[in-house]
Amino acid sequence: MSNQIDPTVDPYGYIGIARNPDGSITRIFDFFAKTSACSNDDSIPVLTKDIPVNESSGTWIRVFVPRKVLDSTTKSKMPLIVYYHGGGFVLGSAAGTLCYEFCTKIAVEIQAVIVSPEYRLAPEHRLPAAYDDSMEALQWIKTTSDEWLTNYADFSKCYLMGSSAGGNIAYHVGLRSVTCVDHLSPLKIQGLMLHQPFFGGIQRTQSELRLANDKIFPPCVADVMWELALPIDFDRDHEYCNPTVGIKSELLAKIKGQGWKILVTGCEGDPLIDRQIQLVNVLKEKGLRVAGEFSDGGFHGYEFHDSSKAKILFGVLKNFLTIS
Template identity: 30%
Template sequence: MASTTKEIASDFPNLIRHYKDGTVERFYGSPHVPPSLHDPETGVSSKDITISHNPLISARLYLPQNQTQKLPILVYFHGGGFCLESAFSFIDQRYLNRLVSEAQVLAVSVEYRLAPESPLPAAYEDCWAALQWVASHSINQEGTSPKEPWLFDFGDFDRIYIGGDSAGGNIAHNIAMKAGVESLDGGVKILGGFVSHPGFGGSKPIGSEPKGEDFAKFCRFWNFVYPSADGGIDNPMINPMVSGAPSLAGLGCSRLLVCVAGKDAQRDRGVWYYDSVKESGWRGEVDLFEVEGEEHCFHIVYEKEDTENVKKMIKRLADFLV
């Protein structure tokens, strides 16, 4: 009798397993939830839209209640190690509802392609395409209907922000770097970006990062999501401070907020990134915000919604998005 056991290509216990036949099992992530026309807790409305059919890129849009004026636009990139989670997940819906309500912004949360089915740089390409799609709404073409009424009616294209947490923070950095060398539609500029608990790494662990086998596992994980990356874990996309990486002075935004958490294993690399931006000669305004005693992305994965530290984190992000 032939064996029905499938051969495993890559396995990261409790996270994700990739089989040689191409199938994938994901063991981590919050359930998908539908958008809401009026969230009962925040009053925020959300809806799902398709940005591109080939490749398939979609997004969840968020709009605060009772809008009569133009709002800052936040293009948001979710976390999940480039291979997990979704813009349509419960935890991201809860987080964006709260952030949009407090900050009074119009948010576009991008559903980008995930590894290993679509390895990096697919996620970077999708997020750049989504930002370009948003920027294209700044061009008023007479006789044509707007692509997305929420953006056209309520978006302030002089106040475009990008931001993300964990892998999304990594994406936000790389999108800002790309915006420093490539133009956005309509001549739109990124006013600011937040890089929260960013997913950066390198071939040598620093400070708070794990050592030994745990560090080797992190390196293998990067090779899993981006197997073709030149330089492996020292590719500038994951290690923007590596020797020979493009200068951080090229960041294509005017303001930057770097957020770290005191108990996060990636905390020290986030601080190093902040220091490196400050020392790069970049002409923008950069700030560091740390919440002590908290773990990686505590403000998104929290179970108790109203802890003081969650409130503090959401308020700091909201104060940035003005």
């Protein structure tokens, strides 16, 4: 985010957007610089490629596979992680540099195949467009004949993961997916990994009040993103934003029945931490297998900028994947 703009004074300018009179936005500059897929560079540990999903909506997926697996004479299948990028539903891309570097490191550290879907952004495409696109990507994965996926991804060990808004997407796509597990076969979801997931609500939490002037992701910036992302005329107590309102008990019961594992990570320096802890508590009350990993200090998205913290996170993810 911009260091020249006070987010509590100009939250729109802080995230690099301008609101137009007709309700649309202009993205003045993009914090999430993009990178091209690469499948022929001998110096990189992970190869990537982009594949169209829905040409009419402009969606596609980026696949990440560790080079040493592709170079091996034996076909070794690895867990499949479907990773949704962050950006408050308004910014970002599966081609973003942060997303590229993060997914590359996950693929190397965990030894997994990563598929990162590109989804349409708000306010041009308000929620549930991102959820719709993300579900469509799962349908594409299950039917694909792409050799990188059919040869190296273990479809029976699929996990949905996302950071920030992507964590929100992983949660809601999980709720949708559990109603159609038979239709997703041979794709079998085993769990959700919600990395600093983006949730909100009308009533401020203690962490939001404590970090009201946070310079990274203050509540006023989150409010703008929800204003742009939620269906028109709905507030932050909509179920897309606040998972503690209108709890989908029947869907959570299905998730419990499927035996899915759920991981929620966060840190004390993130205004969203109380929302994340609330979700963990709700899921535990419903009897789900959920683990909350919350650290001291930090800030929203700090693992993208601190390699030592990222290393710790990757260890948490690896342990989560190996727990039966």
